[in-house]
Amino acid sequence: MKTVIIKYNAGNVQSVMYALDRLGVNYLYTDEEEEIRSADRVIFPGVGEASTAMAYLRSKKLDKLIPSLTQPVLGTCIGMQLMCRYSEENSTDCLGIFDVDVKRFPKTPGVKVPHMGWNSIYDYQSTLLTGLEEKAYVYFVHSYAPPVCDYTIATCNYIHPFSAMLHRDNFYAAQFHCEISGDVGEKILSNFLKGE
Structure with a gap:
């Protein structure tokens, strides 16, 4: 099996x-x-800023390529946000795979933004989450997130509920960092690589 990580200006x-x-x-x-x-x-x-990342994707024509892919695709963190229609981060038009807008967490007294650290996910709706206990903990670092919507397959709560994971057709996405979320993140990656 051939696995590709898309190269662009993300950390x-x-x-x-x-x-x-x-x-x-x-x-x-x-x-x-x-x-x-x-x-x-x-x-x-990836980790990065939406408008800069999208400018790079356009320069390499990856903005046309990524939405046209037919094999399973998994976006994580900024990758997930770029797969949405629009981001409030610097008013950025994104790839439009998920017809939903990415919004900044509202200012809330006593609550820090970015949302950084371990938090639980719940309401699983995909075999990508097979084998996980309900309310498993994963690692987040983000100030923006898509709301809960028709594409949501896992939810997290920080200030308000938001989409921790999305799915549409062959496209999957996680707002958290699978790669640094311990056994839980490893299980999600493994499920994705094995296929549904």
């Missing part, structure tokens, strides 16, 4: 590589269209 990719190494998965880190299209599984990871 934290090394952690994804380490996670795949731990799972014994061979992978290719590339922005080449032919390599991405020929993959069995595609991972779209």
Whole structure:
């Protein structure tokens, strides 16, 4: 099986590589269209800022490529946000795979933004979460998130409920960092790589 990590100007990719190494998965880190299209599984990871990331994707024509993929694709953190229609972060038009807008957490007295650290997810609605206990803990670092919507397959609560994971057709996404979420994140990655 061929697994590709999409190469673009996003941080934290090394952690994804380490996670795949731990799972014994061979992978290719590339922005080449032919390599991405020929993959069995595609991972779209990253840490970054929406408008800068989208500008880079457009410069490499990855903004057209990613939504056209037909194999299973998993976006994480900024990857998930970029898969949505629009982000409030610098008023950014994104890839539109999920027809939902990414919103900043509202200012709330006594509550810090970004949402950073371990938090539980619940209301699982996908076999991607098979084998996990309800309210499993995963690791988040983000100031923006999509609301709970028709694509939500796992929910988290911070200030208010938001989509911790999304799914539409062959596209999956996680707001948290699977690669640094311990056994839970590893199980989600493993389920994704094995396929539904």
